[in-house]
Amino acid sequence: MRYSATHKQETREKLINTSREIAKKDGFGGTGVDAFMKAIGLTGGAFYTHFESKAELFAELVEHELEFSTEMLAGDEDAPADHVARKLRSYLSSAHALHPETGCVLPTLGPEIARASPEVKARVEKSLKRLRDAWSERLDDDDAGWALLAQCVGALILARVVESERTRREILGASRRFLERAEKAPRK
Amino acid sequence: MRYSATHKQETREKLINTSREIAKKDGFGGTGVDAFMKAIGLTGGAFYTHFESKAELFAELVEHELEFSTEMLAGDEDAPADHVARKLRSYLSSAHALHPETGCVLPTLGPEIARASPEVKARVEKSLKRLRDAWSERLDDDDAGWALLAQCVGALILARVVESERTRREILGASRRFLERAEKAPRK
């Protein structure tokens, strides 16, 4: 054949990774197949050599996103004692709010995932539970896992729907301080 | 004329209110003008008697959403002492998670608002700040206003991206307990 043995796989991976950024920036539904392909230097017609449908790309893209995010946020045995606190600070930053294309998938594609197929949502659930378990275990706090995740996702959404940078920083700051305080509270 | 004096205004209001539900359920970008009009028994052509563009409907719709939500959540002088706690419980409910069409706009259209015009985002910011102020004042807690809002929005997103009802309830329950605990914590 005219292409190397690994060419197809490489193209597919490039397509997924580039599409991840574009979808987080402009929305998945709001971006056409042609635009995804053009971003890696190809034309729309070649898309269907790699995926049976646009929906299949969405499923793949979301899986990659959550695999990447949860691994990064969960941390391993070598992580420092303040691992979660560090991740919270970087997640709840103005830089994150201003760059959806390289950030967490949930504040950008959350509603689109919510409308996706049960198969997609089941995989998302599996990844999120792993992250929740990691955080709850690390903090020895059953509720904190889900609660901290929710606080992160919600604060990012709020930070992005407001117009002024000042308010954006207020939201993120309030969120960070609130979480620090909560972790010191008695757990009835 | 063949129509009553108030007919146009009534049609416009019906269009906005019906569109609010549809957009929260299926997404605004994912719904065509024809679908919005068909839902109130009209055809697509009549849309432009009421709005100059689809984007103008979005702006109007979001404004109505936030006006309605913030008024409901903020509460007035007559509200009971546990007003915020009550609102948190109903917001963080499985019923809310399962019915986006009648629920809060932020967990459904948040990312679309984030990509909207500065004018739209400025109005959203104004409404949200009012709600934040109301909650912070009521709880005598500067950070709690934004933090509680973020917790609500994020928990709803998480609750909707998972597949099982069991996990959905875990997320919402953990969020509720976490907030109750946090309000009893010392504020540095």
Place this chain on the structure above:
DNA sequence: GTCTATATGTAGATAGAC
């Protein structure tokens, strides 16, 4: 004010040349 018909663009997806 609403209708049908239509202009125009773009969407997802397929066919066949290379």
Place this chain on the structure above:
DNA sequence: GTCTATCTACATATAGAC
């Protein structure tokens, strides 16, 4: 494997009849 060309559907928006 990727290209161009194309099918079909549906998008936003407009024009003119009623």
